[in-house]
Amino acid sequence: MFNAEKFIEKTIPNLQKDIQRKALIAFSGGVDSTVCAALVNKAIGDRLIAVHVNTGYMRKNEPEQVKQMMEDLSLNYRFVDASKEYYAALKGVEDPEKKRKIIGEKFIRIFEKVAREEKVDYLVQGTIAPDWIESGGGLRDTIKSHHNVGGLPKDMKLKLAEPLRDLYKDEVRKVARVLHLKVSERQPFPGPGLAIRIIGEPTPERTELVREACDIVEKEIERASEQGLMERPWQYFAVLIPIKTVGVHGDKRAYGNTIAIRAVQSVDAMTCHYSTIPHEVLDTISTKITNTMKEKVNRIVYDVTNKPPGTVEWE
Template identity: 55%
Template sequence: MKTEMLVDEAIEELQNKINDTAIIACSGGIDSSVAAVLAHRAVGSLLHCVYVDTGFMRKNESSEVTEMFAEMGIDLKVVNASKRFFSSLEGVTDPEEKRKIIGEQFIRVFEEEQKICGAKFLVQGTIAPDWIESGGGERDVIKSHHNVGGLPEDVDLDIVEPLREFYKDEVRAIARQLKIKSSERQPFPGPGLAVRVLGDLTESRVEACREACHIVETRIRESALAGECDLPWQYFAALLPVRSVGVHGDTRVHGETIVVRAVTSIDGMSAKYSPIPHKVLASISTEITNALKGQVNRVVYDITHKPPGTIEWE
């Protein structure tokens, strides 16, 4: 089916489902952005777009998302809830529990926003891999997604998921059809850096992961533009609670480990690790350990395909 027809059908379906005020979480990622634009075209001012700064966003993410929605002519309300999220996740290290708590906190934020705008519907950017990995149908749970498995049972909103049956490559095609700026942005997990920081979610550890992710994204993008490598489908850093002995100058350090992950994929259901040149990886390693001196002293590269590993570490 042509992308233009998919867009028309999605808008018509949203018009049939939403007959009152709706609210949507806009992270700036491709899934939520496509869902927001489709819903906005379907119901206009009935849609209230909310961006929640959880404290687990990428570097400069909040300003970039605000600018992108302004360019599309869609009003966006920004809610800074970072203290709330950090507080609720204090001491939590289990990845499934993290995702459940993040999902619940997201909904609680929206319930508060719901009281302000009177929303009856919650539009979500759930795509097929989300509910498949969350145990949709007869499948086992691989990992819960905060907009699938993390929803509390007492949520008082009708859920609308216009992208539920689509895969990532199809969503990208729809985004290009809608001329969304984020159509070529790499995927970013709903829980953000919270699932890229393994172990305790302290502000200093999250900030270290944020800086490492920024370095990885910048250097790989620059290398691809220079023709040194192909641009991967997704590329990022994760912080591991694995300490090892290292040396900075003449000083012994006992720092943590950053793992660099880059994969090629079409729809996210399967993926191959990207063969990033050693020269590029060495540059990334040097920059990360210099930027995070004393905190991180070892950088490794993940060469695991999906399956057996998932793309994100948690």
């Protein structure tokens, strides 16, 4: 079996050997990049600069929470608010692969800029096995371009360090537990963020909708899991489907968007079973979303697709 202590023992000296000068890490606040940052920080101390980019597609209160995490880890960090730039770049973009490529490329350009200012030569990324497996290349078919693999521009000038490349999520969590990182049980969140949880153009207005819906789904499912009503899923969130349907609010006709509830069970994200959410919990989520977002959302659906044939995220 995978041994997290041994992995840490082996990885730190390798990082020390490879990274002679300064390194930069793309810090999202998720399990992968946090474990990566903690390892590289152990290896080279404050020669590591953590950069967090607020793309505007983060979840509710997430930018503030990530800032706090970087403080707690005593990282040497930069916080870049690029939300306006991202919204502008994704204006009119509907194709999921285009969204991923644009977001990936922008990430790299921002990191390159900080890298130039800080004179770093290494880019550290929390890429894990399913990321590069699904990104295709060689014989493999591209299922999705993960932002940290397929989105990499060909003329990138930084050297790449990916210490978690051969690990799966459950193994990364084991490493996180050994390092006593609070983030170890956090659910995965994709790099392109809420942009790929909005089918169609990810406008700021639609982002607000899906952000609010995701927050309700997360809170209600976490509450239900804590109360023992259901097993905590591997991943759980809302997807905005900008298809309008007719509803009735009071005696008035309503015509609003649709939100899909997605929750899956998995060990490594390579195969997933949709989570069985008790009807009472679905009911609470449905009522909360439609009541708090009544002008915009008046229909809730529950996604019962496994992977395969589906993937966890819709785009």
